[in-house]
Amino acid sequence: SYNIEMGPLGPRWKESPQPFNCSIEDPTKQTKFKGIKTYISYRVTPTHTGRPVYRRYKHFDWLYNRLLHKFTVISVPHLPEKQATGRFEEDFIEKRKRRLILWMNHMTSHPVLSQYEGFEHFLMCADDKQWKLGKRRAEKDEMVGGHFMLTLQIPNEHQDLQDVEERIDSFKSFAKKMDDSVMQLTHVASELVRKHHGGFRKEFQRLGNAFQSISQAFMLDPPHSSDTFNNAISH
Template sequence: MWMEQQRSPSGSSQSPRSPSAQPYLLVSVTDPVKLGNGVQAYISYRVIAKTNFPEYLGPEKIVIRRYSDFVWLHDRLFENYKGVFIPPLPEKSAVEKFRFSAEFIEMRRQALDIFVNRIASHHELRQSEDLRTFLQVDEEVMERLRSYETGIFKKPADLMQIFKDVQSRVTDVVLGKEKPVEESHPEYEKMKHYIFELENHLAEAQKQAYRLVKRHRELGKSLSDFGNAVKLLGACEENAIGKAFSELGAKSELVSAKLQKEAHELLMHFEEPLKDYVRAVQSIKATIADRGIAFRQQCELAETIKLKEINLDKLMLTRSDKVRDAEIEYREVSHFT
């Protein structure tokens, strides 16, 4: 048991939090509950973390989290761990009638459980302070963090600056003032091509899986309707024909139930895993995009350093009184390399 002492092979007792114990972090997302009404309604989850990591407050912690809290964790990790593959989140359903269906809630619970356990099993992400926060703080603290640290509530001035930066960048490219810098390496290009092709193939497979599930459900529904109709017809007959109709209707309903069960199994064990693979590939593409941004920034920094160096050399040749300022600027820029 979790709270019991473990015994070493020699037979001596060993505390789960002792230095010699095998480090572990196990997380489970359970007990989805609908809270609130109307547009304010949401699903909460019980998140249970069990660990012997000394950074955690205790061997077991139970907190209540909602979907937006998982989004907060994902976004924080994506921001703080550039170049690291961040596991994907399940998509958010915008269709009200599906958002609170038992099937959708269970699919999301499983996907969130996979998401957080992938983080917990990653050698670098599992050490994240954001993960510790997510797994330990109470709901009020989590709500404040979600409100003020996700960047959702940016000031209008910040948004305008972002727009101006993008507009300026696009204008420079269009006018030929700046050419987009792209990393060019045979192995890297081969890997990118593979990822893009893989996404297309997985997306097509997921589409076919969706059609297969839909077909099973529609066929099951049709057989159920047929069975009900035939049973009603059989009830109108009192002879052997009526009995045959009733038996046919019952058999149709049995086959319908079997098809509906198969549709659910296909959804959970075929379509949903494919959707998860598609999301994973999309997360890899996001990491690739971040790498591209970092590469361009590195090239821009190298160009800036080169220009600063040329400017400094010119000033030193002319013995300008601006040499000292130029040296300071050059050292400041070089510090980032």
């Protein structure tokens, strides 16, 4: 079960009784089926056990989909995107590792997601046979979606009905405004990206050429007393 308590600003999730962190390290290229299949594995070590397990991206993806399926009322951040080519290039592997660390930090710090049994299984199971059993058990979980609400332990304090309705109406207004605003921001940002790849790019190139010209002028100055400034604008 998951607990809700009354905080100074209203209802909130009760903090996990056993907070922990989790490191993701040592991305290593592995093969299976006599080299036919190649993948990257990560060493995942939770602080509350200190015992490492090794996980592929597909294991993170499985956990992410379980979280989405079970906790429809909680925002679960996206995993770093998949990539068809260049999966084994050093830059891509390092970038994916950094993003997986950020994702994991969110999971371990969340009072509900961090206590999910499927997450515990992901962090602790080192045996292949037990992994498959726990995976099936998580996939057969019936307390998902709306049924998740049946697992909540709520505060015993009396709640004023009018106050609750006002809070719900206020949150509905906030959620709609936030959704509209994020869509607007995404649209504007996409437009800016398109312009920077198009017309803006040419304008910035013109600006860069102008600075380059000034740099070349300073290089004709015999004392070269402006070297520091010149190096900055010609960089």
